[in-house]
Amino acid sequence: MKALVWHGTADIRCDTVPDPTIEDGRDAIIKVTACAICGSDLHLYDHFMPGMKSGDIMGHETMGEVVEVGRDNKALKVGDRIVVPFTIICGQCDQCKRGNFSVCERTNRNAKLAEAAFGHTTAGLFGYTHLTGGYAGGQAEYLRVPFADATHIKVPRGLSDETLLFLSDIFPTGWQAAVQCDIQPEDTVAIWGCGPVGQMAIRSAILLGARRVIAIDRVPERLTMARAGGAETIDFDRESNVVARLNDMTGGKGPEKCIDSVGMEAHATTSLDAIYDRAKQAVMLESDRPHVLRQMIMACRPAGVLSIPGVYGGLIDKVPFGAAMNKGLTFRMGQTHVNRWSDDLLRRIEEGQIDPSFVITHTVGLEQGPEMYRTFRDKQDGCIKVVIKP
Missing domain, CATH: 3.40.50.720 (NAD(P)-binding Rossmann-like Domain)
Structure with a gap:
């Protein structure tokens, strides 16, 4: 598949990488229908955040259609349309039970690194350094969603990707x-x-x-x-x-x-x-x-x-x-407890109180992604928000 890959400071490339596969029974694979470049991604682009490695797939604002489901995932089925929160949550630990999803105690597979940096671990995050698990991001054609039975927002048909995508983060x-x-x-x-x-x-x-x-x-x-x-x-x-x-x-x-x-x-x-x-x-x-x-x-x-x-x-x-x-x-x-707010915010979108797509200024394909990182960072061409359609 194609994906936007980090190779160093200000060096994002559209590379061909292996397709993701199911690694755990709670996983799901989605075909990405829309993703976005976030301001937080620029901290990685400019290499101000530690823990990036050459070959890391970028992106943490993603949505798409479920194409494969792990054997233990009873919450999703093939064909479901989901937004993927940038915070990976188990839904079962003490912090998740309290609604403090961004500090989930179980999903950061590099918890020891996070503890050394921050005193305690944070949740795992998509496409956001090895301090937060080193998970592949969603600026790609496909994405493996770990703990997908909890880490998802199921969304209705009939509303555009652009209207729903930003439930993932911003x-x-x-x-x-x-x-x-x-x-x-x-x-x-x-x-x-x-x-x-x-x-x-x-x-x-x-x-x-x-x-x-x-x-x-x-x-x-x-x-x-x-x-x-x-x-x-x-x-x-x-x-x-x-x-x-x-x-x-x-x-x-x-x-x-x-x-x-x-x-x-x-x-x-x-x-x-x-x-x-x-x-x-x-x-x-x-x-x-x-x-x-x-x-x-x-x-x-x-x-x-x-x-x-x-x-x-x-x-x-x-x-x-x-x-x-x-x-x-x-x-x-703190990082956002996405799933704490998602039901209420989806309702507000459906009721017409707000359409988050107002912020989009540019829509491109994956191949234009590296160029749009520069455009977004340098605030050129009136760029405020970039949506990518793989």
Whole structure:
């Protein structure tokens, strides 16, 4: 089969690789009908996340049709149409029973590596480094889904792949980011980053009743899409001080809730902390660039909430933790517990409350995938979200 394969920094190729096979009785094989490039994939593309090996198949936003089922999998049958959550879950461990699916205790087959890096293991993830199991990703013609009797979202016929695909990651990720804020009717929610997750967080915050949403980015197409979703916007290339601007917009109080939809590769132009981060990262003294996290801590109203869906992978420096403690801020973060939200979000799609396909700007075949990684990373051609049709 054809698949998008990682060969090193900024080196993704469309290769011919062996077809997946059933390896365990709970497995299923799907024929991929749609997949996508996620902002998190760019952390691998730029090689800021450790644990990648040449030959790894990329991708964790995938859906398709079941073509083979393991002997112990009673939940699926050939012909079922499913979305595959990016988090691989057993459905049986203590964390899964609590709905904390992204920290499933059983699915990371490289749990010892994760424990060394993070203190405890996380769930296995598709196409996302050997720290999270080294599982093949879904930017391919076929995908083996381990623990498939639990790791799936069965979806109806009649709704397009484009409408349903983002149940795999970015829609529940934006939703969880907003839910973690515990939004109240009078709240102002500030969202850093208007990429795909930020766009979903904007619409989720509004669906959850936020009085006001303010979105921060610098890419014109993203800011336009944010305004179309109901947000006020700040272009950080035009505002010399985002924190001061947020204070001006909120009567000096700051937003009650803040969401970091950027994560470890925060971009800034001339700020001293951004220059510092770039320098430390270049000599491998810091792995992540926490420019947005610093801004959120300083901007957030005292006793507010910081929600962090943006991915961080390692060490950060010069975070004003004293400000966070003295302001009484609450931090809520983590990879997404996709299956906790999927039933409700599928219902909202079916009822017409939201059509997540609004975020798609490019649709291509697998052969164009390597080129679209570059286009997406460099924010060229108005690219906000890429869907791949194998």
